[in-house]
Amino acid sequence: MSLCCEQRWKNLTEELTAKMWGIFDETGIFVVLCRHGFVLLMADMVQSGELAKYPLAIVNALLDTFGVDLGIGYDIGCGHSTTIQHSPLGPKAAWLNLKMLVGTFHGHAHNRKCQLDYLATYILGLRLEDIEGAEWQFFRLNGLEAIWIYFAHLDTFEAYANLSMFLVNNYKQAIEILDTEESLKYAMEQAGVTEDMLKSRIQEEKAYLNTLLKELQEETDQMEYYQLLVNLADQKEKFDEAFGESSTVNGNTRRHAHENYNKVVKAVQATECCLSIEV
Known part of the structure; x- marks a missing residue:
């Protein structure tokens, strides 16, 4: 059977992620943003790489703050979901119905079985969200040293200022999609396709991939x-x-x-x- 993402992705190994330049006391930050672009939490990665302790601490704080039915996007969300299950945080995450996700950019590098379980495209309720806000922010951080000051400035002068435009653009995009609903329903009716059939196809594909020993x-x-x-x-x-x-x-x-x-x-x-x- 093909390996799951957490078994074959090298960036999930503690040995590799811990290897950083020893001359620095702080090697970077672990940051989480809301879907509107506001910085919710930040953690210093001190003398280490992106170890599991940082996202675990972040997830714990988010669960305490937001509670039930929380969805969190992470480029290795599939592997971190397993980490959470086997950590002391597992029962709490299960009780609060936490769902780890993989963003639409990173997710297409994961195998198909992983995509069906974690890719934002296939998760009901996410709608237009791509869960890649952090990537945009880190792209803008290239060459920047005063990261804390930057994020404070970003929240105050950019995130709030851009929030209205963000909501308006999302609203317009949603309206455009809803305008195609009748034509979509007609096309589905002509093809004999129902919503239940679409949902069951994903489950059927998961079942098929679970029994697939090797590529055809x-x-x-x-x-x-x-x-x-x-x-x-x-x-x-x-x-x-x-x-x-x-x-x-x-x-x-x-x-x-x-x-x-x-x-x-x-x-x-x-x-x-x-x-x-x-x-």
């Missing part, structure tokens, strides 16, 4: 064929450059371009025969 050979072959086509286009471009009328490359470069192009052509042809592809 057919899908693997198709992906390899696609990659060969990409390589063919690349080698064809190099071949044309080497043998073009205005080319100034030497004889060895031409020979290599010719050999590489022919090699990829043969590989494509062999794969097409195996897959019974007629061009």
Whole structure:
């Protein structure tokens, strides 16, 4: 069976995350923002990397503050969900119905089974939220030293000022989506698709992935064929450059371009025969 994200992602290993430059007492900050962009909590990461103790402390504080039915986005939310379950915080998180999530940017690097459980796209109630606000803030922090002062300024002079525009833009986007509701319902009716069917499909896909021991050979072959086509286009471009009328490359470069192009052509042809592809 394919490994879960927490088993195969290297940035979830304590040994790796703890390796930082020893000359600094403080190596960074762990920050959490609300969906409107306000900074809720910050923690110094002192002489360590992004260890589990920081998000655990943050989650505990958020649960104490907001209580039941809290959703928290984290780029490794899948793995941290397991960490929470096996920590002293587990019973409290379960009782308050905490849901760890993965943002729509980071989530597409996770495997499909993980996406169905944690990706914001598939979680009912999140609607337009992408849970990637922290990434935008850290992008703006590049090269900035006075981080605490910056965040205080951000909350006072930018987050409040931009909140109205944020709500208006979200409202407009929601209205645009709702305007397509009737046409969507009509298309679903014509196709014989119901809302219950859409919900059950996700559960069916989860069940299928749980029983999948390895990638289907057919899908693997198709992906390899696609990659060969990409390589063919690349080698064809190099071949044309080497043998073009205005080319100034030497004889060895031409020979290599010719050999590489022919090699990829043969590989494509062999794969097409195996897959019974007629061009």
